Amino acid sequence: MKKSLLALLLGSSVALAACGGGEEAEPEKETGGDTAAVDGEQVYKQSCLSCHGQNLEGGAGPALDKIGSKLSEEDILNVIKNGQGGMPPNITEGADAEAVASWLASQK
Structure with a gap:
């Protein structure tokens, strides 16, 4: 049973790496406070959908x-x-937080 589980986990991680799931995300770029460069929606x-729908x-x-x-x-x-x-x-910070706040402020 343990060998089957181990094989499943290793196989899944190999499949994820082959599909790009194992790659690290690119570092966030500095926007210098320019919220237009970040899509608030x-x-x-x-970051917010799971609680706010x-x-x-x-x-x-x-x-x-x-x-x-x-x-x-x-x-x-x-x-x-x-x-x-x-x-x-x-929950979110910096330019991301500013972009979300701007986008939400337009929801009327």
Whole structure:
């Protein structure tokens, strides 16, 4: 049983490496604060979607579909940086956080 499991794990890791799954991600590029270079919606999908939903409808976290009519971009960035309620601080940081805040502020 242990040999079968080991063979399965080794085979999976070889397959992932062959498909590119074993490669390291490229280091993030400095944008110098230029949030236009970062896609806020894409960062949302990577970092926020699991709690706030595919369509901003909420789930474990509150709905964000109209958050821009309630909070300013600065307020949204403050929540991202400092957390609020059950949301921990700094889920995303830097230009990514700024891009998400900007994108969410446009959701009205």
